[in-house]
Amino acid sequence: MGDAEGWAPHPSVRVTIDDVARVAGVSRQTVSRAMNGKGEISAATRHRVLATIEELDYRPSAFARGMRTQRAGTLALILSDIANPFFPAVARGVFDAAAGRGLAVVVHNTDADADAEREATRSIVDSGAAGAIGFFEALDDESLVALGRRLPLVVADRRAPGEGVASVISDFAAGTRAAVEHLYAAGHTRLGMLDGVVGVDPVRRQEFLAVLTEHGHPQPADHVVTGPPTVTAGAAAVRELLARHPEVTAVFAFNDLLAIGAVRALREAGRRVPEDVAVVGYDDITMAALLDPPLTTVHTDKYELGRTLLDVLARRLDGHAAEHRLLSPRLVVRGSG
Amino acid sequence: MGDAEGWAPHPSVRVTIDDVARVAGVSRQTVSRAMNGKGEISAATRHRVLATIEELDYRPSAFARGMRTQRAGTLALILSDIANPFFPAVARGVFDAAAGRGLAVVVHNTDADADAEREATRSIVDSGAAGAIGFFEALDDESLVALGRRLPLVVADRRAPGEGVASVISDFAAGTRAAVEHLYAAGHTRLGMLDGVVGVDPVRRQEFLAVLTEHGHPQPADHVVTGPPTVTAGAAAVRELLARHPEVTAVFAFNDLLAIGAVRALREAGRRVPEDVAVVGYDDITMAALLDPPLTTVHTDKYELGRTLLDVLARRLDGHAAEHRLLSPRLVVRGSG
DNA sequence: CTGAAAGCGCTAACAT
DNA sequence: ATGTTAGCGCTTTCAG
Numbered sequence: 181m182g183d184a185e186g187w188a189p190h191p192s193v194r195v196t197i198d199d200v201a202r203v204a205g206v207s208r209q210t211v212s213r214a215m216n217g218k219g220e221i222s223a224a225t226r227h228r229v230l231a232t233i234e235e236l237d238y239r240p241s242a243f244a245r246g247m248r249t250q251r252a253g254t255l256a257l258i259l260s261d262i263a264n265p266f267f268p269a270v271a272r273g274v275f276d277a278a279a280g281r282g283l284a285v286v287v288h289n290t291d292a293d294a295d296a297e298r299e300a301t302r303s304i305v306d307s308g309a310a311g312a313i314g315f316f317e318a319l320d321d322e323s324l325v326a327l328g329r330r331l332p333l334v335v336a337d338r339r340a341p342g343e344g345v346a347s348v349i350s351d352f353a354a355g356t357r358a359a360v361e362h363l364y365a366a367g368h369t370r371l372g373m374l375d376g377v378v379g380v381d382p383v384r385r386q387e388f389l390a391v392l393t394e395h396g397h398p399q400p401a402d403h404v405v406t407g408p409p410t411v412t413a414g415a416a417a418v419r420e421l422l423a424r425h426p427e428v429t430a431v432f433a434f435n436d437l438l439a440i441g442a443v444r445a446l447r448e449a450g451r452r453v454p455e456d457v458a459v460v461g462y463d464d465i466t467m468a469a470l471l472d473p474p475l476t477t478v479h480t481d482k483y484e485l486g487r488t489l490l491d492v493l494a495r496r497l498d499g500h501a502a503e504h505r506l507l508s509p510r511l512v513v514r515g516s517g
Numbered sequence: 518m519g520d521a522e523g524w525a526p527h528p529s530v531r532v533t534i535d536d537v538a539r540v541a542g543v544s545r546q547t548v549s550r551a552m553n554g555k556g557e558i559s560a561a562t563r564h565r566v567l568a569t570i571e572e573l574d575y576r577p578s579a580f581a582r583g584m585r586t587q588r589a590g591t592l593a594l595i596l597s598d599i600a601n602p603f604f605p606a607v608a609r610g611v612f613d614a615a616a617g618r619g620l621a622v623v624v625h626n627t628d629a630d631a632d633a634e635r636e637a638t639r640s641i642v643d644s645g646a647a648g649a650i651g652f653f654e655a656l657d658d659e660s661l662v663a664l665g666r667r668l669p670l671v672v673a674d675r676r677a678p679g680e681g682v683a684s685v686i687s688d689f690a691a692g693t694r695a696a697v698e699h700l701y702a703a704g705h706t707r708l709g710m711l712d713g714v715v716g717v718d719p720v721r722r723q724e725f726l727a728v729l730t731e732h733g734h735p736q737p738a739d740h741v742v743t744g745p746p747t748v749t750a751g752a753a754a755v756r757e758l759l760a761r762h763p764e765v766t767a768v769f770a771f772n773d774l775l776a777i778g779a780v781r782a783l784r785e786a787g788r789r790v791p792e793d794v795a796v797v798g799y800d801d802i803t804m805a806a807l808l809d810p811p812l813t814t815v816h817t818d819k820y821e822l823g824r825t826l827l828d829v830l831a832r833r834l835d836g837h838a839a840e841h842r843l844l845s846p847r848l849v850v851r852g853s854g
Numbered sequence: 855c856t857g858a859a860a861g862c863g864c865t866a867a868c869a870t
Numbered sequence: 871a872t873g874t875t876a877g878c879g880c881t882t883t884c885a886g
Contacts, residue, residue: 196879207857212881220855239643243587244879246580247862254623254644263609265602265803272600275626284640286591286621289612303621306576307591411807440807466602470748470777472809533863544873549865557871581863584878 195238204232215240246308254284255493256304258314260292264409265465266435266482267315270336273486274313281494283310292377294318301327311497313489317381332496334489338381346492346502348485355478355509356387359432359460362476362511364395368430368458373404374417374442376434384434384462409434414441415448422449429457430517436461436468436477443471443516458517473515480509532575541569552577583645591621592830593641595651597629601746602802603772603819604652607673610823611650618831620647629714631655638664648834650826654718669833671826675718683829683839685822692815692846693724696769696797699813699848701732705767705795710741711754711779713771721771721799746771751778752785759786766794767854773798773805773814780808780853795854810852817846 201208206225213221214229232238246252257274259267271287278285286309288300297319304312304327311332316324321341327333328345340347363371371392375385385404405421407413414437421428431446433439439461443453451457453473461468464479485507492503538545543562550558551566569575583589594611596604608624615622623646625637634656641649641664648669653661658678664670665682677684700708708729712722722741742758744750751774758765768783770776776798780790788794790810798805801816822844829840 194879197881198879208879209858209881210856213856216881218881222855225856239639241584241879242644243580243583243589244862245881247578247584247864247879248881250580250862252580261609262599262605262612263803265605268599268602268605271624272598272626275599275624279626284623284625284644286623287608287612288621289609289616302576307579307621411803444807466600466748467804467807470781470804471807531863534865535863545863546865546874547872550872553865555865559871562871578863581878582865584863584880585865587878 194241195236197238197240200229200232200236200238203236204229250308251310252308253282254286254307254309256286256288256300256307256309256312256314258288258290258297258300258304258312258316260290260315260317262287262289264437265467266463269465269482270315270486270489273483273488274490275486276483277487277490277494281490290318292317298323305330311493313493328502332493334493334496336485336489340502340504344502346496346504348489348492348505348507350480350485350507350509352381352383352509353387355462355480355511356384356432357391358509358511359462359478360388360391362513363430363432363458363460363517364391366430366458366517369395369397370425370427371403371430371432372418372421372425372428374414374421374431374433374438375404375406376409376438377406388432403428407438409437411437411441411444414438415445416441418442418445419449422446422451431457431459433459433461436463436465436475439475439477439516440467440471443473443475454515454517460511460517464512469514471516476514476517477512478509479512480507531578532573534575534577537566537569537573537575540573541566587645588647589645590619591623591644591646593623593625593637593644593646593649593651595625595627595634595637595641595649595653597627597652597654599624599626601774602804603800606802606819607823607826610820610825611827612823613820614824614827614831618827627655629654635660642667648830650830665839669830671830671833673822673826677839677841681839683833683841685826685829685842685844687817687822687844687846689718689720689846690724692799692817692848693721693769694728695846695848696799696815697725697728699850700767700769700795700797700854701728703767703795703854706732706734707762707764708740708767708769709755709758709762709765711751711758711768711770711775712741712743713746713775714743725769740765744775746774748774748778748781751775752782753778755779755782756786759783759788768794768796770796770798773800773802773812776812776814776853777804777808780810780812791852791854797848797854801849806851808853813851813854814849815846816849817844 197208197211200211211229213219214226290296297316313334315336324341334346336348373388405417407417431442439459443459446453446457453459461475461477464477468475468477534545534548537548548566550556551563627633634653650671652673661678671683673685710725742754744754768779776796780796783790783794790796798812798814801814805812805814
């Protein structure tokens with residue numbers, strides 16, 4: 181629209197470190213020192229150089245710097261699906277914390293696909309990212325350890341795959357236990373579970389089965405129906421569950437999306453929620469409290485998870501050892517179960 | 518955990534273009550040509566070089582390449598709040614389309630704050646991003662035109678700020694008109710609006726007022742209550758609206774989050790939705806259809822918007838002129854109005 | 855405390 | 871069709 185073909189951005193004369201050096205009357209190493217606070221430098225010259233930088237609006241070239249240091253001021257966030265409401269909440273925490281440290285965040289969407297996760301790690305290494313935060317759901321531990329040798333890595337909601345990789349995990353066992361015990365306390369004895377696709381983190385399912393066993397029920401493996409973590413899949417899964425076990429009066433879901441789908445399918449099948457069948461979700465996405473009935477679910481502080489992930493990564497960037505943090509979820513009883 | 522202080526990533530011997538050149542028995546320029554498809558090169562040598570690249574698992578240095586070309590294989594996505602469900606849906610479209618072209622996406626979260634938006638543009642220019650897609654809600658047109666001179670830029674849901682900047686816009690006027698006419702058709706004559714914070718895009722409000730005028734109502738400026746685009750603000754705004762104009766029987770909201778807050782506050786205030794007050798939202802976020810009552814809203818294809826944004830940007834990257842595309846929303850009548 | 859030299863890996867421009 | 875030359879802008883030695 182009014183633009184000629186072959187458009188190219190304006191070249192825009194770049195202010196380089198040499199320009200700053202010349203104007204400030206020092207060598208460029210001194211400018212480098214002033215910027216990065218490395219090496220010995222007198223306060224006076226540092227101030228003068230800094231003022232010159234300001235004056236000339238000098239911005240160091242990320243490329244040139246990266247070429248020397250092999251590290252960019254960028255970090256990577258790997259997640260399976262930004263459209264799943266759990267992730268935006270976490271991402272927001274990561275972004276806010278990253279902005280506070282002047283780091284840009286590259287987001288990689290993998291759909292929990294092993295190839296996509298592998299490709300993301302490739303791209304991250306090639307980009308020279310300063311570090312990475314990953315919700316890996318398909319990649320094997322070895323690949324993660326290998327990645328962790330290339331750059332500071334924090335895995336989220338997955339046990340540390342090995343030496344050198346930090347982790348931040350929500351205590352799924354505790355959250356699951358709270359949810360299932362709540363259902364037992366409410367008098368339910370026939371429980372089913374809607375599990376996410378079997379990935380690397382089987383904790384929720386394991387704990388679900390463990391609590392059932394503790395209550396004297398044999399492990400009813402086919403009381404667990406598996407599917408992708410979506411509303412549609414939740415509806416399908418609960419139908420399957422009811423077909424297998426019509427006597428079920430309570431359903432625990434891997435996440436809220438599955439639970440929401442379950443509630444809808446249950447109602448369509450003529451079952452009242454929670455009177456006929458109780459439903460408990462996991463995550464407490466924003467939507468959960470707004471539904472009718474409002475969803476009983478296990479609340480995790482997703483924003484805090486995001487901030488914590490970045491904090492752990494930043495400490496690693498500063499040369500600290502890999503840390504492992506555990507976040508505590510809590511059951512929020514609302515109307516659905 | 519078993520990790521010493523002062524950890525640093527393994528150096529990892531880098532395979533360079535010279536290694537490839539040596540093994541393939543050509544000069545490095547030929548390797549460059551084979552990789553980038555630039556310049557003349559015989560099919561035979563290209564194949565040989567490509568095979569060598571594969572064999573050595575050579576990965577070109579993004580830094581070195583950027584240093585020469587002043588362009589990274591990265592693009593920027595500027596948005597106000599990734600936690601607002603509208604944006605993840607769009608982002609998903611952008612990510613998918615970007616991945617198809619081998620581009621990484623850096624996300625900048627601005628909270629619709631002018632300083633944050635300006636800082637994001639700075640960071641983007643400094644990073645040498647190949648291009649940018651922006652939902653700018655606070656920055657002035659001049660700044661956008663200036664940014665557009667530095668790199669290919671596509672603005673989303675905002676009219677093109679000037680020469681050289683591409684745009685993809687949802688037809689807000691048409692969507693708003695459909696929503697308001699629907700309310701009139703349902704017999705409502707006393708309408709109120711919950712507007713987003715006054716930003717650069719006043720189209721929804723203008724069109725709302727225009728349709729009212731066409732129906733012979735004086736422009737009721739104080740029938741429009743403004744707030745941030747959140748559920749909480751929607752509740753507060755509708756309370757304010759009702760305080761000012763208790764006779765209102767229909768509410769049109771700037772987006773679904775405001776509408777959802779309105780529905781809740783309305784019910785808490787003892788008004789039935791839609792019997793006493795009809796509510797129509799905008800966007801059709803995933804949640805909208807799952808609420809009780811399901812939200813009547815103006816549907817926009819957010820994923821398609823994301824893909825289109827990237828498509829327009831990619832064409833610009835390929836040297837085409839700045840395009841301007843208009844996407845058509847459609848009213849979805851559900852239970853709330 | 856500061857400067858000079860060297861080179862990171864790549865591609866554009868110019869030979870051949 | 872391929873090779874050679876020259877640097878992009880920065881930081882890291884190493885001297886002074």
